[in-house]
Amino acid sequence: MSPENTKELLESETSGGLKTELTLGLPGDSQVQKSGIKRGFTDVVHLNDAIAESQPHSKAQVVGWPPVRTYRKNLMKNGKYVKVAVDGAPYLRKVNLEIYSSYQDLLTAMGDMFTCLTICNVLNERKLMDSANGEEYVPTYEDKDGDWMLVGDVPWKMFVESCKRLRLMKSSEAIGLGSAAPSTPSKGSSISC
């Protein structure tokens, strides 16, 4: 369309009488929107599946959603939060490692958090036990290199620094797990605080 025609079209649209579809009357039947924002539920499901496939641990983030104030977001970020999974429990927890000063503190907290578990001392190692079924849990963690290690072998601060997530693993599955100290556990104390 030539520039003159375009200009005429714009002018006729804006002159007093509203000759175009943009009227001040009541709307008629709903029309399909041009910009395609409308999405059926199945579309959303497919879209979310696609997103989930590409990012297994988090959904694509939409600006300003969920509606949590920046102020609140910023304040919550402080501290080193890591996920804690317990084999067999349906929900993950998060702990802020920075509020504890020792492995003992951390184990106590985990015992509080997962109320079915109590700390028991078995051969100088710290373990957690489910008194209901006698199942023993060994605290393990994933370190910066992606390796799964037994909790308690390195100095506490080093542990806080390198820990990415925690898992209370059933004792039976913890065989052959990596240990930071290549020497045998009986050399010195096994947990540094």
Add this chain to the structure above:
Amino acid sequence: MAQSFPEDVLEHVFSFLNYDKDRNAVSLVCKSWYEIERLCRRRIFIGNCYAVSSEIVIRRFPDVRAVELKGKPHFADFNLVPEGWGGYVYPWIVSLARAYPWLEEIKLKRMVVTDESLELISKSFKNYKVLVLLSCEGFTTDGLASIAANCRNLRELDLGESEVEDLSGHWLSHFPDNCTSLVSLNISCLGSEVSFCALERLVARCPNLKTLRLNRAVPLEKLPNLLCRAPQLVELGTGAYSAEIQSDIFSNLAEAFLGCKQLKGLSGFWDVVPAYLPAMYSVCSRITSLNLSYATAQNPDLVHFVSQCSNLQRLWVLDYIEDTGLEALAASCKDLHELRVFPSDPFDAEANVSLTEQGLVAVSEGCPKLQSVLYFCRQMSNAALVAIARNRPNMIRFRLCIIEPRAPDYLTLEPLDTGFGAIVENCKELRRLSMSGLLTDRVFEYIGTHAKKLEMLSIAFAGDSDSGLHHVLSGCESLRKLEIRDCPFGDKALLANATKLETMRSLWMSSCSVSFGACKLLGQKMPRLNVEVINERGLPDSRPESCPVEKLYVYRTIAGPRVDMPGFVWTMDEHVSSRLSRVTERRGD
């Protein structure tokens, strides 16, 4: 009528009218009442700083003592309003300083406040008493130093949840030694340490101090020093609530709390170490307001503490409270008016806590006075919403955020129209509603039909067509504020309800289907509305009329288009059509 009462009698009668609504009604009775009222109005509330100019305000009300101003739209809280949009308070302060030398109070919300503004405030008013800055930004601790140094009779300094550039904690030391007038001090938003000695001395010499909200940097070990010097406190915000576990710290803390017999409100609790929560047991039974929304404590410590507060009226808490905690709350806190549950991990796809719709249903069942709810969760059902609506027909504010956009009823996979429909139908006093989840046009039909007292509505990722928007605009008689994002609402409903917009404070629409052409039409048709388009990508290159706008903010005003807009905001009025037809033009920032 003008002869019936002398002016000073009328003025005396009017002095008992505190609500703006009443004063506005009175000024409409006759010209002489209008004149008398305007001369004796002392408090002004301006819900949108761009709806009126300071000149108009000052001309009508020559002797004002308290001004309250709000700036940016609510969605600015969620980063939807770009930096530089506006809301500058400085021009207002200049005018107020000139016109009202006896101004005592300024309250600002979502405004840009500079150090220059603060300094001007501190030096312009002879009897300045109250400064409240909620969700403001743009100032530093230097500005606070001016306030501290120059306001001899300062009663209240409340920094709300503002973003303050923390240059130094030294500003607090600027309060002179003879300043003893403080009643309320809220510095909870400040990042860095303030001088503790200065704080201690300040608290000690202000016998009327009732509210003290500390910032995170004030260590727990030092809290008893402050509490002992202010046993009359009614509201306390702690600093970080963590310390190494030591019995003397605990006993000092417990003893200090024991002395605070007036304490009704608690907040703060950053980095909480649960072992220290019992130090507050002596005050729990008197606590009516508890803000644990920064406290990362989990159950059982969390619920145990909350359950001690049997007279609780307001609780803000993280979702660590879980369904079990809310069930305990419902059993022990029968006076609860307001509940806010915030997400501890809003961006994680996986749920990290066992908090579902059940918790909210339990509270709605057990707490007969519950009227205000803000609830973040990951699943919801129509059945739960219907139950809540039936349990609590006295609900006034209901804000539900299901974290996943467009999430359906998790039991039936249906939209949540029925559930929210039940809310608006049963809760006839509902004034504020925020919705989420999968919603079709039907829910808006219910809202338009039933929500006759609704004043504020927030919608996201909802609806199918313009019908939805039309139902709301044509049906909600009391609607003042409408904010919409990511909904397929477009030109038709907007233009069909143009006159409705003049009866409202404002309308926000972002990521919807409203075209530039429609905005232009609206702006031209409605001279008493400012129709502002926010388009960070500039004006469209081709087919501008039908191109959708990124964001639209429409508000009524008697001040005309604003003059302080950044390059990405345009007022769509009769002047804009020439700009739109020059399709290649881009306005520089």
